[in-house]
Amino acid sequence: MIKFISTRFLYGFLVLFGALIVVFFLFNVLPGDPVAMMAGQRTDVSTREAITRELGLDQPLPVQLGYYLNDLSPVSIHKNTEANEKNYEYKKLFTVNDKVVVVKYPYLRRSFQTNKKVSEIIFENLEGTFWLAFAAMLFATVFGILFGMMASVKPNSLLDHSTISLSVLGISAPPFVMGALIAMVFGYYLSDYTGLNTSGQLWEDDLTGRKLVLKNLILPAFTLGLRPLAIIIQLTRSSMLDVLSQDYIRTARAKGLRYYKIILKHALKNALNPVITAVSGWLASLMAGAFFIEYIFNWKGIGSVTIDAVYKLDFPVVMGTTLFVALVFIVINICVDILYAAIDPRVRLH
């Protein structure tokens, strides 16, 4: 099992590295000049050159990549200066001439625009995205499995047909349309009855300080969860129907077990594997930023920060958030693999 997990981590690391390389070079072929964005239109050539040199943008691309990797690596080499020590917050291991080998947390650099540490930016916005994605997925998973199961128990019944038709609607409606509609209807027209707003954050400041406003989560999470919900319903249904036609379900019936027990104990556990894959995939991609939803409901999260940074050619922020999202993907997928093995003993073989 340990070997299984460590293999997964190794593969995950390779994926992370691949993502880094791709984003790095993609960003560098983008049209536009980050220095101009930082310094404004009117600055003279020498100032711009100074900024360019300071950011290391005058170096050839492979060297830039090398520096970036060095910043990222937990074990790295830097010039032994006090400024560096303050910046990287490293622990010195040993010094070689004027260089020092150090251990540190991966350094994601500072935003070109705000000079804030990228790691800080990510952590500030992470909470919003996380709770939004989590709430959406929880909603989608619980109701998706429930409705899917109900539909599969009586195939071709009225309940089955109406569930399926509604879920097709859920899959085909684009999130930005649904988002705008839901925000307008429930957050504006019906706001008096629902008590919900079109926009708002999880934490809101008032006179007494920060306050948790859970109701602000409801509309964005619901909107975000609609599509996964529809897909989970369909997946659970078809997977359950498949399992219910298996021989071992007949064996369970031949034992004299009651129907609900067969559904809950013998069928559901077998039917959940494809559902878990879907859930994890969605969770990962929702974590990666629900751009439209965050934008429509004015929700503070990773997605909105990333978009903003791309507009402003804020290289460190784009790199940082991308790497972070990739990391989230990988970790979630590893968790799912482990979960698989826990549910289905046959997976442990490989």
Added chain:
Amino acid sequence: MSANGGKKDEFLLDVRNLKTYFKSEDNIVKAVDDVSFQLKRGETLGIVGESGSGKSVTALSIMKLVPNPIGQIVGGSILFNSPDKGIIDLTKISEREMQHERGNEISMIFQEPMTSLNPVYTCGDQVMEAILLHQKLSKKEARQKTIELFEKAKLPRPSDIFDAYPHQISGGQKQRVMIAMAMSCNPSVLIADEPTTALDVTVQSRILELMSQLRDENNMSIIFITHDLGVIAEIADRVMVMYHGKVVESGTTYDIFNNPQHPYTKGLLACRPRLDMKLRVLPVVSDFMEKDESGNIVEKKDHKFSSVGHALLYNFVSEDEIKDRQDDLKKKEPHLKVKDLQTYFPISKGLFGKVTDYVKAVDNVSFDVYPGETLGLVGESGCGKTTLGRTILRLIEPTGGDIYFEGKSIKDVQGEDLRKLRKDMQIIFQDPYSSLNPRMTVGEAIIEPMRVNGVLDSDFQRRRRAVELLETVSLSSKQFERYPHEFSGGQRQRICIARALALNPKFIICDESVSALDVSVQAQVLNLLNKLKEDFNFTSIFISHDLSVVKFMSDRILVMNKGKIEEIGYAEEIYNHPQSEYTKKLINSIPKGDLAAIRNAMLKRSQGR
């Protein structure tokens, strides 16, 4: 708990005029059509019939497990003499009451042990579940009882098997777990639906032994369903023959084997390939029966054979003829030479998939096949026979050794040359259901290999040839544009044969080509293959797990075990004077169905009771 005791001759089950119909959108299939029978305590009733005869549906009807709402019991009654409730009609009681009987008083084991156990629970859990459901025992006691049951079912290391998942144990062991589960509440009636069909013969004979032993110990009744009359002879006291949802004949096992009355029963008995004599052509069911104008089954009027014995005598090949043929064959140079052939599959482990060991599927195998000969390749599942067949065709790459076809080595032939070689060497696979592309018409399927290999000049000619081939395999030219799903299993296998013949190959490998078919259909396909062998004059390797089928088809037999050759020799020699222990075991495990054995078994049973 209740099966013990009770009067000997009282009935346990009395099925009267049972009718189970399946409804589809445009028609009604009468799967079970007016079936009546009785089952006495301690008795074993065998139900025989081909697929679609309604034997399994009869069993599912008794369990009330007929797939709803497509199938329904529409008439008749199933009276069950319940030890604690008296006589009840199973067709009338509620689902809730039925759940009390299922697994408790009437239990069932199924054909496919591989898929009949839930893959995500341990074997022990699944057996324990049935015990906890029907008996008032604590979890600890139930666990103890489960392990005892596993011991009774002769499972090795019962406490390990308790914690093992189904995929970790073999097919035979899974069926033993199923038997332990079915026996867990001491049922009065055990219904076994083809319990040994998916298993090897040696495993089959051990499972049959176990079942009769448990039956006698617990004074239980068994309904044993199978398509194989040989198996029936081993275990059943009485036999009921079913055909198209109806019972055509029933009687004691001895009577059915000794003096079958119904033409269908006669056909069924005659069409089994026999080990004790060499037949030219297998008799088929249609030699004995036909349908009259009103659709009733009657004895064929201008029948060739009046009885089973007559049919065998008519086809008997004398020893001299066999000898002549054997001498003839070896005069020529071998058509195919296999030398020290090895096919290993790597077992990889570790971070980078480092190869730590090999599965030696084919391990240093050498043999020759002479022109016009049929070499039978027999062995149990996992012995490497299929891998050997596929390696010869280069569908799997050999690890070592050499293969010579018509004197030339074909081990390293690549690209265009390999394709040309494939034209001369064809294969007919086991499963006619999955080896035809469902979206391609039958005609297209036959034309395709001709087109790929540039046989004949135009598609027009190829079409004509395909129609000819369809007629050769006894299908009609009208079926050219049909799709595979419109055909039965036997017909599909004929199509596969026609497809293989389209290239006029010199060499054909039949890989378990009749294993998925009913005995009666199997006889037809085997006869067809034999006839084609003469007409097209090809050499062949016939792979099967069934020694009687192999013996009927082959001149020489090669017995394989664990990737190695156990024995090779003339078919008659192998059967009459097996040299290796393994071959002897294999031959002894085959259900013979001969009269003396049945009579002895019945005598023993009647004394025992």
